[in-house]
Amino acid sequence: MLIKQISVFIENKPGRLAAIIDALGKNDIDISALSLADTSEYGILRLIVNKPEKAAGVLKDIGVVVKITNVLAVAMDDTPGGLAKVLSVFVLNNINVDYMYAFVATVSKKALMVVKVSDTDSAVKALDNAGISTVEAKEIYRL
Numbered sequence: 001m002l003i004k005q006i007s008v009f010i011e012n013k014p015g016r017l018a019a020i021i022d023a024l025g026k027n028d029i030d031i032s033a034l035s036l037a038d039t040s041e042y043g044i045l046r047l048i049v050n051k052p053e054k055a056a057g058v059l060k061d062i063g064v065v066v067k068i069t070n071v072l073a074v075a076m077d078d079t080p081g082g083l084a085k086v087l088s089v090f091v092l093n094n095i096n097v098d099y100m101y102a103f104v105a106t107v108s109k110k111a112l113m114v115v116k117v118s119d120t121d122s123a124v125k126a127l128d129n130a131g132i133s134t135v136e137a138k139e140i141y142r143l
Helices: 016-026 052-061 080-090 120-129 137-141
Strands: 002-009 033-037 040-051 064-078 097-107 111-115
Touching: 002 016, 002 111, 002 137, 016 033, 016 080, 033 097, 033 111, 040 052, 040 097, 052 064, 052 080, 064 080, 064 120, 080 111, 080 137, 097 137, 111 120
Parallel strands: none
Antiparallel strands: 002 040, 002 064, 033 040, 064 111, 097 111
């Protein structure tokens, strides 16, 4: 149920993002989801890729600071209120959302969302009790 996410710390300079994406592509690493947040000098690029450990190694080899973090991929109804239903489960179970971003694919007509929460085990249990599924890593990595 846990998905390995690559977090990359990059300088906010022209060409730096392109170099990272290019290195991944040249090493047959496919990106399924990404989020980029920046400040004036640095950014955090978060990626879901098909080969997270290999991606981390490739990026370290080109001098990039990389961290692997466990996140959830939540399958939610792709309708108005679908995200609100997921978030209400977190609220009812006192689980904080650290950050989240959308996924580029759907599974079984459900929209996917990547979410980093304060307590992953509690989140998985609460979502399961509410009938909301998380997606297995092997399914995500092949999308």
